[in-house]
Amino acid sequence: MNGPVRHVLGLSGGRDSAALAVYMRQHLPELKIEYFFTDTGKELPEVYEYLGRLEGFLGQPILRLNPDRDFDFWLKQYNDFLPSPQTRWCTRQLKLRPFERWLRPMLDDGITVYSYVAIRSDEEYRDGYSSKHDKLIVKLPFKEAGIDKAGVLDVLEGAGLGLPKYYEWRTRSGCTFCFFQQKIEWVRLKEQHPDAFEEAKAYEKDAVEHGSPFTWSQGESLEELQQPERVAQIREEHEQRLARMKSKVQPNPLRPDSEPLDIDDLYGKAKVCLACHK
Template sequence: MRERHVLGLSGGRDSAALAVHMAQTRPDLEVEYFFTDTGKELPEVYEYLGRLEGFLGRPIERLNPDRDFDFWLRQYNNFLPSPRTRWCTRQLKIRPFEQWLWPALDQGDRVVSYVAIRADESFREGYASTHPNLSVALPFREAGIEKAGVIDILEASGLGLPSYYEWRSRSGCTFCFFQQKIEWVRLMERHPESFAEARAYEKNAVENGSPFTWSHGESLDDLTRPDRVAQIKADHQRRLERAARRRIPNPLRPEADVIDIDELYGQAKVCITCHK
């Protein structure tokens, strides 16, 4: 029997900041960092994980699902995952995590899993343990660390934010269904090969009777029309201007004045396992 401490990284802002926070405040703990790779992540995610690994001075364990997205898509009759049927999270994130830890838990090891839910996210809950020897800890909530504090941690460490935050609000698969319309447009412009792959998946799914498209109520074929792209960009700009008028600038924290997509469109009830 032994006690283990694990921290899952998504390639996103919050989990990276938690890894830095734990390394700085609890150097006595031998934290095991892991990343569950779906194989459909943004290239920026892999680049940032490499930088984080260098900062931590410790390897990040890669948990690769034994069966990829294409396998599970076939198992689900080519129906796309959606906010209502998140089979991708279950099969490509949670399942590999449990396969990694369960043998040790069954043998008596006690494991603490650290999750990057912030103090300003009272509406969110972490992964619910389904094993008596696995417990979940929320250090940011316990320490009262909010979004601004997360940014401070990453800036002070020299890591900064993952570069995809320039155009997208969170990590996860390139074709994540939680993306806003403007994020799909930006994916098309910045990573056209990933957009084309998502489009092909969607077309095949629709032909097989899937009730879902990647973007709610609109196919990617429709979204790519020039007039629709222009409309999406104009709507996004109007949202930015309205949000900017409501804000009170803080000269001491100019980076905090950056308006992210969640602030413009509202907090989505995203999968914590994928996006923290």
């Protein structure tokens, strides 16, 4: 395509987008890629630590696209109703909107923008990443190269980065109170970052008092979820699920250390917000 061109790659602080950044740096070093991260202001500290290490590998800063309005502003705009799988206003306002505002001047100037997205070969392509502008071209390098989840892990291990530290206890978004978390991840958030758990609980209490039909975790409030007997039940159910899954996994002779089971393996792949989860 003729005319000026820019290349952009969005990072979520998660596994797949980080691996794609490494992959592009290794395989297409001649491309001048602009890496960006859209900060909700409610990210886990492990996210920032991982982005810092990734900057070291890439040898360039990752642009922060901070939303012009923070979570608290948009919460008020939505009448104190929490975001949920049914109304994902946090992704729309805190992730997609800043990205679109950053892109618009480029596209208006006639610049062709190639956006590289970390959809793996073992995933379905989702329409949420489809371009609605003829100058915005979405590229899926992992799809084209046949790189699946095991391949992503190999890319990160080979670069000496490994997984973000929060993958030790959760595999969803790096946002502290993501509503796609499983019950066990809320339990672990309380253990790992009790202040973030208490903040989420306060948001939930205020939202319910304002008539919000949603709680962060489906079917129960965080106040109910944190009760000792409920925590014990959640842990037991999780361990049973883990044992069943491990009994079904066939050893891979090519990967004797095997790939780690993650929350998606155990609970099924939810229709997560890929702008956050990748």
